[in-house]
């Protein structure tokens with residue numbers, strides 16, 4: 093299983109985002125948290141910032157939409173060139189239609205689930221998605237503690253993937269550190285978002301390497 097590390101710029105210096113994205117060249121993608129102060133009680137930025145990040149980043153954008161009325165707004169983020177656009181099941185009226193709209197515009201389609209949202213209704217819809225994000229904190233803020241009680245959802249997802257669906261990324265986001273990444277990896281995650289444990293480190297590239305090594309070790313276990 094290939095391990096992917098996606099640092100979250102939620103924990104980066106917002107007035108120097110071009111420089112901050114340039115510090116994570118060892119990462120597989122940059123995780124971009126879009127928050128609207130409605131779906132979550134925090135506010136970050138919108139499509140203009142994502143468009144500029146897309147222009148200056150040498151690694152792909154993994155956009156995580158924490159916004160209301162996402163069926164209406166998600167397709168516009170795919171048109172900006174993001175590699176993957178992930179939207180919340182709780183914010184969507186029609187998850188299949190929105191996923192198809194993303195793919196039609198050339199991006200991968202990701203489905204995110206808050207910690208309290210069950211995975212079972214979505215297992216039969218997996219072919220519609222390229223990534224499923226199991227939130228391991230309540231969305232909205234960086235620096236929270238990892239919620240191990242979300243791991244059964246990852247196990248269910250990993251077990252549900254047929255052999256021709258193994259390329260679907262199973263992503264975790266929230267509280268991922270060298271101490272917790274192995275728990276998520278053993279439960280079936282292959283794509284790891286890390287904010288404070290990367291951007292809070294003195295050496296961000298070493299932090300990315302440490303996370304990757306810990307996840308690979310857990311998969312090999």
Ligand SMILES: O=C(CO)[C@H](O)[C@H](O)COP(=O)(O)O
Pocket residue numbers: 100102103123125156229230231232233234235236265266267268285286287288289
């Ligand atoms: O989606 C998010 C919060 O809603 C962030 O990506 C996440 O919290 C990353 O921060 P940390 O690794 O510090 O927990």
